[in-house]
Amino acid sequence: MWGGRFALGPAEIMERINASIGFDQRMYRQDIRGSIAHCQMLVKQGIISAADGRKIVTGLRRIEEEIEAGGFAFSTRLEDIHMNVEGRLTQLIGDAAGRLHTARSRNDQVALDVRLWVRDAVDRVEALLHDLQAALIDRAEEYAATIMPGFTHLQTAQPVTFGHHLLAYVEMFGRDRSRFADCRKRMNESPLGAAALAGSPHAIDRHMTAKALDFDRPMANSLDAVADRDYALEFMAAATICAVHISRLAEEIVIWCSAPFRFIALSDAFTTGSSIMPQKRNPDAAELARAKSGRILGDFTALAMVMKGLPLTYGKDMQEDKEPIFDAADSLELGLAATTGMVRDLKANTERMHAVASADYSTATDLADWLVRSLGLPFRQAHHATGKLVALAVTKGVDLGALSLDDMRAVEPKITKDVYRALTVEASVAARSVFGGTAPKNVKKAVAAARRRFAAKTAGKG
Numbered sequence: 152m153w154g155g156r157f158a159l160g161p162a163e164i165m166e167r168i169n170a171s172i173g174f175d176q177r178m179y180r181q182d183i184r185g186s187i188a189h190c191q192m193l194v195k196q197g198i199i200s201a202a203d204g205r206k207i208v209t210g211l212r213r214i215e216e217e218i219e220a221g222g223f224a225f226s227t228r229l230e231d232i233h234m235n236v237e238g239r240l241t242q243l244i245g246d247a248a249g250r251l252h253t254a255r256s257r258n259d260q261v262a263l264d265v266r267l268w269v270r271d272a273v274d275r276v277e278a279l280l281h282d283l284q285a286a287l288i289d290r291a292e293e294y295a296a297t298i299m300p301g302f303t304h305l306q307t308a309q310p311v312t313f314g315h316h317l318l319a320y321v322e323m324f325g326r327d328r329s330r331f332a333d334c335r336k337r338m339n340e341s342p343l344g345a346a347a348l349a350g351s352p353h354a355i356d357r358h359m360t361a362k363a364l365d366f367d368r369p370m371a372n373s374l375d376a377v378a379d380r381d382y383a384l385e386f387m388a389a390a391t392i393c394a395v396h397i398s399r400l401a402e403e404i405v406i407w408c409s410a411p412f413r414f415i416a417l418s419d420a421f422t423t424g425s426s427i428m429p430q431k432r433n434p435d436a437a438e439l440a441r442a443k444s445g446r447i448l449g450d451f452t453a454l455a456m457v458m459k460g461l462p463l464t465y466g467k468d469m470q471e472d473k474e475p476i477f478d479a480a481d482s483l484e485l486g487l488a489a490t491t492g493m494v495r496d497l498k499a500n501t502e503r504m505h506a507v508a509s510a511d512y513s514t515a516t517d518l519a520d521w522l523v524r525s526l527g528l529p530f531r532q533a534h535h536a537t538g539k540l541v542a543l544a545v546t547k548g549v550d551l552g553a554l555s556l557d558d559m560r561a562v563e564p565k566i567t568k569d570v571y572r573a574l575t576v577e578a579s580v581a582a583r584s585v586f587g588g589t590a591p592k593n594v595k596k597a598v599a600a601a602r603r604r605f606a607a608k609t610a611g612k613g
Contacts, residue, residue, distance in 0.1 A: 170227040171470050172235055176218075177477060181267035182232050183215045185260065185343060188363040190251055192356050198254065203247040210243040211236070232264070233257050254355045256347035258377040258465045263343045265472065267364065269386050272480040273335045279487035280328045280393070284321050284605050286494040291317040292598045296591035298576050299414065299504035300513060307511040310576040313499055314598070315589040320400050321601050327393040328605070334389050338382035341366040345376035348464040378464040380454065380472050387451040387476065390483045394444035397486045401441035404493055408434045414504050415497045421489075436489045443486040450475035450482075505576065512541050512551055514574045517582065521573040526565045536563045550574075 187208055194204035214236055217223040229235045234257075240248040294313035301311035341364055344350070344357035350373040357369035370376040407414035408422075417434055425431035453475045457468050515537050522533035539562045544551050547558075552574040559566045572578060584590040587597075 166227060169230060169467075171231045171473065172225050172227055172229065174477065175232045175261075175264075175473050176225055176235070178232050178264040178268050178473075179218050179236065180215065181264045181271070182236055182260070183211050185263045185267065185360075185364065186236070186251060187211055188360045189255055189343060191363065192359045193250070193253060195359065196354050196356055198353055198355070199250045203250050206244040206247045207240065207251050210240045210248065213243060214239050231257070231261075233260050254344070254346065254351040254353040256345075256377075258347050259342050259345040261469075262345070262377050263341065263364075265380070265476070266338055266342060266382060269383055269476060269480075270335060270338060272476075272484075273331050273338075273386060275484060276331055276390070276393075276480070276487065277328060279484055279491070280324050280331070281605065283487055283491040283494065284324050284328075284601070286491045287317045287321045287324070288598055288601050288605075290494055290497070291315070291321070291594060291601075294499055294501075295594040295598065297499060297501050297504060298508045298580055300508040300511075301589070307507070307513050309516055310508040310513050310579045311589040312580055312591055312594055313501075313504060314591070314594040317494075318594065318597055318601065320396065321605070323396045324393070325605055327389065327396060330389040330392065331386070334382065334385045337385065339365075339367045340370045341368070342370050342376035344369060345373035348374055348377055374464050378461075380458055380469065383472060383476050384451065384454055384458070387447070387454060387479045390479050391444070391448045391451050394447040394483055394486060397483075397490050398441045398444040400490060401437040401493075404437040404497070405434050405441070408432075408437070412503075412507075413500055414507075415499050417493060418496050418498075421493050421496050436493055440486045440489045440493075443482045446482050447479045450479040508576045509550070512544065514551060514576065514579050515541050517573045517579045518551060518570065520582075521570055522563065522566075525567075525569065526563070528563075 190199070190204050190207045190211075193199045194201050199207075214223065217239075223235075223239070225235055226238070229238050237248060237251065240251065291314040294317070297313040298310050299313045299316065300307045301309045301316070341357065341361035343360045343364070344355050361367070361369045404415070404417070406412055408417060417432075417436075421434070421436040422432045423435045425433065454472055457471045461468060518540065519530065519533040519537040522528045522536060523530050526533075528536070540551060540554065540559060543558060543562070544554055547554070552571055556566070556568055559570065573582070580589050580591065582590070584593055586593075
């Protein structure tokens with residue numbers, strides 16, 4: 152590989168630390184695709200002959216078939232996916248294989264491969280996010296009028312509908328999709344042709360290869376083309392935010408499945424048992440999806456630390472980019488698939504949700520709002536009066552709606568019997584019909600709107 156510069160081979164430990172084929176073989180499709188585009192451009196530009204070009208392309212396609220069939224022997228001696236492919240190409244077609252690397256360096260080759268791989272990962276994540284949103288929207292429609300407690304500080308706050316709660320995650324994952332789409336748009340420039348760092352003296356056509364590989368344009372600066380992995384960091388940052396959203400939903404699933412809550416149940420498909428406690432049904436899929444967020448954040452941090460001190464342009468440190476990128480993508484894709492499966496699988500315990508929503512004075516804010524709307528009290532005065540009524544109900548050990556009219560008038564003399572109509576959880580959710588509110592009729596409209604808004608793919612093709 153090194154031509155005439157080195158007389159001796161590397162030490163065994165050097166071969167081990169230097170080789171990346173153990174993990175970068177995952178980029179074989181991207182490597183071969185880039186090489187075919189590069190070869191076809193070299194032929195068109197008259198840099199290599201059409202005959203050699205045909206041999207190279209035929210050989211590359213055979214290599215791809217061999218790898219996919221599991222019959223390709225990867226070698227650590229050849230270090231990486233690029234040299235493994237080139238080595239096999241030489242075996243297949245002879246000296247013509249050596250012409251493929253004309254006007255190209257492994258620096259722009261790996262920059263291209265990683266960029267293509269991340270772009271493909273974005274498209275996979277986009278599809279998974281679309282499926283997760285579809286699952287959430289379906290369940291939101293099913294439970295549009297199902298009342299559950301809404302929480303702040305994990306304390307009962309106000310009644311909401313389960314459908315409304317699920318639609319909150321639809322919005323979060325929608326923003327995740329837009330982040331990945333933005334990331335894809337920015338990364339969609341081709342580094343091929345930057346060569347080692349300075350560009351090429353050959354009359355190559357970088358626009359041709361960019362178009363062949365479905366890029367919008369070639370990168371404008373050859374140094375930047377081989378030096379940066381900001382697109383990978385952006386992908387991993389978006390993955391981290393998305394994983395946090397997965398983790399929050401997974402945490403709620405864990406809580407909702409617990410015996411004190413019993414809001415939902417998961418089937419055997421997404422739970423496991425205990426080796427010692429036969430009664431247990433553990434939401435392990437949710438727990439593992441929750442754990443992925445820390446792993447993905449760690450991957451992002453690892454790559455950021457690799458890149459933070461590198462002078463332009465390329466350093467072998469950048470070989471350490473691939474494992475965190477691959478791991479982040481794998482972890483995110485698995486977490487998304489598992490979360491979609493759980494959303495499809497879960498069954499809501501509607502009676503239990505309603506019972507908990509009706510407890511702990513969850514309609515106290517409705518009482519304060521009624522005092523404002525019906526009696527014209529300033530909200531602070533209404534809040535104070537409601538607080539006194541809650542304290543009285545606690546003392547008597549009853550709900551707000553069970554207080555007598557005399558009890559209520561002892562705190563606020565203007566209260567009428569109409570107040571009781573505002574103190575049911577059904578009235579509470581129905582009253583919140585403002586845009587974005589939890590009223591069942593709103594949820595049904597929001598479900599229809601979400602189906603329209605999130606039906607189309609946000610990431611491009613390529």
